[in-house]
Amino acid sequence: MKITAVRVTPIAFRDPPLLNAAGIHEPYALRSIIEVEAGHAAGPRLVGLGESYGDAPVLAALSAIAPALVGLSIHDLNGLEQIIACELGKMPPAQAGAELAPGSQPSRLLPNCLSAFEVALLDLQAQAAGVPLHDVLGGAVRRQVPFSAYLFFKYARHIEPEEAPDAWGEAVTPEQIVAQARRMIDLHGFSSIKLKAGTLPPAVEIASIEALSKAFPGMPLRIDPNGVWSMETAVDAARKLGPLIEYYEDPVAGQDGMAQLHRETGLPLATNMIVVSFAGLREAVAKNSVQIVLSDHHYWGGLRASQHLAVMCDTFGLGLSMHSNSHLGISLMAMAHLAAATPNLSYACDTHYPWVEEADEVVEGGKVPILGGCVSVGDEPGLGLRLDPERLARAHATFNRIAIRTRDDLGQMRKYDPTFSGARPRY
């Protein structure tokens, strides 16, 4: 079965003012929705779906690649990679994307674009075979895929007066973080918690973990300062955090810093920053800089590449978790099918999905449910999703209406605080 048409639709959806090490989320997050049509000459057309970054350099690449895919077999993933490499080779060097979206960095364009289309092709393969996506990945070892409650320090509203406040309110104290956790767990039943850190003074962030630990006894907790703590701060924080957390995610920057921190504290360190490619994994193995890798099919080159990563983690004695950027339901279900078919997934996956407004989802039926802390994978063919044309048109109209074309958390933060440096390490 061959590809007959490919559409890449840029979209935008509302994003709350979530704080992170780079700055603060803008009022809208950008994504691209990929539709790949395929069929036999006389038969019906199938549509495979993908979702990726929506930053300008990625969109330019995806759009340049799309027409070159017409005629490719939906099974030819090696051919897909060759075409993408060829098309990217013709493009001018891309501009850098946001630091916190590894897939939108120019050096990651190839695996990023590969993933965007690979998911759509695997969706098509599964639909053509009449089986769920997890079946073309080797079969589900779990039908309920656990995700963690992903907490953020945040402001009550964006600085832009025309943007309405979200339903979550302010969270800049330990008490407000506990309230945010309660709300998120009430809504979705999560049974582990991740706190995005690296934004408020470390004492507040450590106190927030302590407060979460008291409020949710026995609940697995993680903290992720995104590499902006100094070695001294990270070692110091480890004494308090060590007994309370299941892992310590990117407290300091760089392979050597992480290796040193692990030697000094013995804590299991996780990353989605220093191991974002197989070359990074090789270095991490050599240096013992990381004990848990957060995979992310969007920048590792797709679901098959993520499965290679999983076996590599198993081989080298590394734990496996899953990273998330702001995303919609197509990405969520791709993550869920992958996680369902990954025996050695050792932790609940991250997801920003609870922060998405119901009205902003682009698939039929609105937001994919997260219940009991889990996303279910069923027996519907492929991803089990269909685009809702009206919802997609609305999200595309939002993209056209706004001025954001590349994620810029640093620039956004400077609207609030013109002196904000973005320096690393900051604390």
Next chain:
Amino acid sequence: MKITAVRVTPIAFRDPPLLNAAGIHEPYALRSIIEVEAGHAAGPRLVGLGESYGDAPVLAALSAIAPALVGLSIHDLNGLEQIIACELGKMPPAQAGAELAPGSQPSRLLPNCLSAFEVALLDLQAQAAGVPLHDVLGGAVRRQVPFSAYLFFKYARHIEPEEAPDAWGEAVTPEQIVAQARRMIDLHGFSSIKLKAGTLPPAVEIASIEALSKAFPGMPLRIDPNGVWSMETAVDAARKLGPLIEYYEDPVAGQDGMAQLHRETGLPLATNMIVVSFAGLREAVAKNSVQIVLSDHHYWGGLRASQHLAVMCDTFGLGLSMHSNSHLGISLMAMAHLAAATPNLSYACDTHYPWVEEADEVVEGGKVPILGGCVSVGDEPGLGLRLDPERLARAHATFNRIAIRTRDDLGQMRKYDPTFSGARPRY
């Protein structure tokens, strides 16, 4: 689509008196032919094929597992592994198989059995989708898969007087090895050569490589003493062999020995003996004991596991080649489809297939052609093979007629030379 029936048929086929480090091949090689039937309730039945070892412990395991697979989805490879682990757990500890057939060692029973059935399930998946097997492995990057001429020192005939001599004649001198190479290359067009060594005095084996180098200028050459050379012999031989060979396969035994040999000689070392599992790969990476891994889906756990291995080799800067035991056409085509879909396969694959007699093949049409040194993969669904019931019955009758139930190259050699020690290292 669910499995409705599984058949495991033990077979035997004639094998020439090929010399190796363990001793000498017996007059018959044992294999198992796996047929997995699947279908929807009302639809036609498909049959997926697999081929594996035929030693008694493996046959016992495969036969115990077979009935437990009925009802399993053809896509559920993770479920397949769980069932196999469960069934193996119920069995008494197996007896050791031959040293040169890693898959028939008790410690390798799980990946070995997994592979036997996984190939049949992938064949079924591909047939159900109407695509060739290489398509369910990511698509062919090559349609012509190169194999090497696999030369053996050998006697003119087996010691058993009732066994007719083969067509290849004696090969115990460099001149006879060159003649064997010429015959094999004339028949199949190979453009690289592997010499199985570790059996005659090293001076004869080194002289044979020198003679091959003169007779076939520029032809890539490999030598494989199967780990029976001492460090001194291997270092000494490296001086003469270094300029003539593309890699030096298992000259000495063990991870530490191989690491030392590489440090002392700088030659690229290949193995199918010290890296036969992901744990072995991890050790090899830590010790830099190996530069090229010979994969073998039969004992690595199947075609998907072999793809994981391929990406791991790429990640850790290791070359990738492919190992072979005595086998028939089903294994050959599984190897060819895998190799076709493996971008970083860096060397021609090994195969014993030229040593198989035309009448002994069990698939329709007889032996799969090797032309221009290559096996072609086409667009026929799945492996592209069907069993020939008459041929299969004949090969099964041969198995029933002979007494061999576990490969024993050492015992066979002692029929020729009762003083043969099998000591390691031997030279």
